[in-house]
Amino acid sequence: MKRRQFITLLxxxxxxxxxxxxxxxxxxxxxxxxGNADAQSFATELREGLRQGGxxxxxxxxxxxxxxxxxxxxxxxxxxxxxxxxDVLVALYSPCAIAAxxxxxxxxxxxxxxxxxxxxxxxxxxxxxxNFTGISLMAPDLHGKCVELLxxxxxxxxxxxxxxxxxxxxxxxxxxxxxxxxxxGVEITPLVIGGGKDELDAAFLKAKEERADAVVVQASLPAxxxxxxxxxxxxxxxxxxxxxxxxxxLMTYGVDGPDTFRLSTAFVQKILQGSKPSDLPVEQPTKFxxxxxxKTAKLLDLKIPExxxxxxxxxLE
Numbered sequence: 001m002k003r004r005q006f007i008t009l010l011x012x013x014x015x016x017x018x019x020x021x022x023x024x025x026x027x028x029x030x031x032x033x034x035g036n037a038d039a040q041s042f043a044t045e046l047r048e049g050l051r052q053g054g055x056x057x058x059x060x061x062x063x064x065x066x067x068x069x070x071x072x073x074x075x076x077x078x079x080x081x082x083x084x085x086x087d088v089l090v091a092l093y094s095p096c097a098i099a100a101x102x103x104x105x106x107x108x109x110x111x112x113x114x115x116x117x118x119x120x121x122x123x124x125x126x127x128x129x130x131n132f133t134g135i136s137l138m139a140p141d142l143h144g145k146c147v148e149l150l151x152x153x154x155x156x157x158x159x160x161x162x163x164x165x166x167x168x169x170x171x172x173x174x175x176x177x178x179x180x181x182x183x184x185g186v187e188i189t190p191l192v193i194g195g196g197k198d199e200l201d202a203a204f205l206k207a208k209e210e211r212a213d214a215v216v217v218q219a220s221l222p223a224x225x226x227x228x229x230x231x232x233x234x235x236x237x238x239x240x241x242x243x244x245x246x247x248x249x250l251m252t253y254g255v256d257g258p259d260t261f262r263l264s265t266a267f268v269q270k271i272l273q274g275s276k277p278s279d280l281p282v283e284q285p286t287k288f289x290x291x292x293x294x295k296t297a298k299l300l301d302l303k304i305p306e307x308x309x310x311x312x313x314x315x316l317e
Contacts, residue, residue, distance in 0.1 A: 030081030033092040035069035042261045049265030078103035094169045108277045110267040114139030114169045125282040133277040144176035146216045146238040151184040161189045161207035164218045204229040245291040256287040289313040
């Protein structure tokens, strides 16, 4: 029997500084996230990691959280955090990392982004330069890996639609997905959307019209909305963030979220202790997990080969 894991979400997302009187030497941490389930898990790991490092909220550390699922709001929210004169600005995922870098070239930034070199957030992994460091989530490569895994999981699937959010990572991601399509003999239909309210709906409708057998979606898209549309059109979905599988996506393959979040906390602590971001090489995760939602497979009348299920790290039933 496969192990089952659950994420406990924090209630509430963000706000201003604590009402309690701020200690004179308290450090200020600004956190910019997309409005999804990963933001809550990240907040938990960040607080716990710094607590273990001796930073007690309301005493010697304070947090300001800003979050939105609308990319257009991120530059404004990043500017708000800069105006608060935070000691470190933490950005979760590529759209937030880009907004953070645009907002300041002075405040140290720790980010978890899809491809910081490809996005030109850092000069190189070994020598980031400037005020930026953190973790490369290898998102383009992992979205390509999702195509390969779908091919193994659903051998009859010959067409896969790739729905991307249209942010700065999209071209890199589509390139890797198309390369994986050539390798596996799977036909890829790229569908790039903007910020319009109905564009995601239209993309799934287009995928269905193009007779896609499955869909790979960029993980910066809203998970619950993606899954709702996938069920509406009876299309299996794969991506890199486990939060999608937990709300009904068929499969995810990506970094171990909590483990990677804890890794990023070490960067924050080093900067608080005096290290410069330019001296901290960007790291890449080493733990990845394959998650299969067997309940979704049954609802979509999909038969998953036992050999594939044996490869899964987590099976959700």
